[in-house]
Amino acid sequence: MSTVEVCRDCGKLFGFLARGICGDCIDARELQFVVVKEWLRENPGASLAAAVAATGVPEPRMAEFIREGRLELAGAGPSPEEKRLEEELRARLVREIASRPVMGTSVSAAAGEPEAPHRRPGGGMRTRG
Numbered sequence: 001m002s003t004v005e006v007c008r009d010c011g012k013l014f015g016f017l018a019r020g021i022c023g024d025c026i027d028a029r030e031l032q033f034v035v036v037k038e039w040l041r042e043n044p045g046a047s048l049a050a051a052v053a054a055t056g057v058p059e060p061r062m063a064e065f066i067r068e069g070r071l072e073l074a075g076a077g078p079s080p081e082e083k084r085l086e087e088e089l090r091a092r093l094v095r096e097i098a099s100r101p102v103m104g105t106s107v108s109a110a111a112g113e114p115e116a117p118h119r120r121p122g123g124g125m126r127t128r129g
């Protein structure tokens with residue numbers, strides 16, 4: 001029995017989708033990314049709202065690029081409204097990341113000393129050696 005997967009972009013059914021979206025949508029995404037990247041080269045430091053307006057790439061798609069680490073949100077836009085939109089987007093991304101672990105990304109298993117929530121009884125600060 002084979003599984004059927006739904007492309008999360010266009011909603012069409014496919015037998016197997018390695019990346020959750022179909023080839024057509026991957027192509028479309030790449031095209032959108034190139035458009036945004038080229039536009040940002042001409043407009044470095046532009047706000048997210050400006051990029052959405054200028055390139056026509058919808059904000060959720062921009063958010064995906066940002067989440068994938070392909071785009072970065074620069075500092076605040078010039079207007080408070082644009083700043084607010086960016087803050088909203090950041091908050092949404094944080095919630096999304098928190099609710100859906102991204103493959104290949106691990107924040108646990110840090111090599112250094114973790115900030116232990118449990119304190120040793122009677123323990124003060126101590127150094128070893």
Ligand SMILES: [Zn+2]
Binds near residue numbers: 012021022023
């Ligand atoms: Zn698709």
